Amino acid sequence: MKIGPFQLSSQLLAAPMAGVTDRPFRKLCRDFGAGLATSEMISSDPSLKNSRKSTLRRITAKDNELEPVSIQIAGTDPQAMAQAAAYNVDQGAQIIDINMGCPAKKVCNKLAGSALMKDEALVADILKAVKAAVDVPVTLKIRTGWDRQNKNALNIARIAEAEGIAMLAVHGRTREDLYKGEAEYDTITEIKRSISIPLVANGDINSPKKAAEVLKKTGADGLMIGRAAQGKPWIFQQINHYLENNTLLAEPAPEHIHQLMTQHLEGLYHHYGEVMGPRIARKHVGWYLAEQPFGSEVRRHFNQLQTTEAQQLLLTNFFQALAAQQLAPWINSLERS
Structure with a gap:
């Protein structure tokens, strides 16, 4: 799978997770075969740019991060998002990922994360502003919608493609679902049939066989692994092996x-x-x-x-x-x- 000029070494991506996908965890995921491991989300709020949290989450050229280097940004103001994107590219980011999938209350209460899906016009404005601010690929992560009565991921996907987004990742739950119940892949399948940019399926991909099933059902170009990699980063190696050989690797000793x-x-x-x-x-x-x-x-x-x-x-x-x-x-x- 390609994101802009970058040919990924694997179709498996480590999901950006706040408080989890820091530099040590990303390295493990890449070592076990993830083709991309995006940073924890960094706020676009200028007042937080030099906070300890933002500094620890930011990737700079001196960090020797495996390429491509992907930074996730979050926020609601198009201009602030554009400035955050440009700043992180100056620091060494090679891909900018926009967070419109986080369901956390403290994020959604600021109308960021998946709350943005309520306002499709604002989504378009943010994507346009960020895309214009940088000369690196811009990717987007969303959910299927705000709630089950308002699944507008297909609309957002079409907006993303029109604005030049290089890759779209979709979690198979709504914001209201949080992580309850099971992820659904019908919406992701519909999106894949409707857009031509690379699409990555996310949600409940917790085993090699489940990974193969989701790829077959959705036709997705890649898979994003999140919670299943917590305490088990070797899951990337296991899934890659199964997809290539149709045999299961044993659990590590x-x-x-x-x-x-x-x-x-x-x-x-x-x-x-x-x-x-x-x-x-x-x-x-x-x-x-x-x-x-x-x-x-x-x-x-x-x-x-x-x-x-x-x-x-x-x-x-x-x-x-x-x-x-x-x-x-x-x-x-x-x-x-």
Whole structure:
């Protein structure tokens, strides 16, 4: 799949997720075969440009990010969005992604994210302004509509194509749905039949077989993986392998998962520092441990740890006990300590 001049190495994309797809997580996704991993959303509000959050989320040329470098921006004012796009391109962005899919209340209450789908004229104004402000591809992420009675994703898709958007990603739920129920792909299928720009399907793509089913049903050019990659970044490798060979890869061995977690945590500590790093690590470790025996008990103890050394030691001891088939006694010793 191509986005502008960029030929992606895979038709699988890592979904931009606030609080998740930071630099260490994006690297893991790319290492496991994601063709693109877009940044967390960055507000277009000029007053927030130099905030700690925006600075940590921004990608600059010195970060050695795998190309193409894609930055997601969010906001409601066409001029502010255009300025944010231009600023991020100056900093090293090679693709600008516009967020019109986030269902979070704090975003929608500002009429940003998926709330923008209520105002198709404003959508067109934002796309036009951003497209005119940069000379890199501009992509767009949307939902199927505001609610089930107002599914206007097809209209938005046609606007996007008319304004020169290089790729459209559609999550198969409305804003009102949040993440409840199951994603539907009929709307995505209809959009694919109606536009000629690359279309990426998103929502509940959580296994290799599901990925193949969604591709077949929708005819989409690519798939966007979000929550299914949390604590399981190797899902990109598994899906790519299945799509190419029609065979399933085995789950990684515990020692490989430990090695991966160590790499991920070291990346978080480096990116956020020794105070914030351990705090950010907690949610990621919780996702990794979700399918491990005694995972909830280990997570509870992990979340009490304040230092990088203590966190890494706990995980080392956990995987050693797992390999020795001594988890229950080890957990009991933790509970007594």
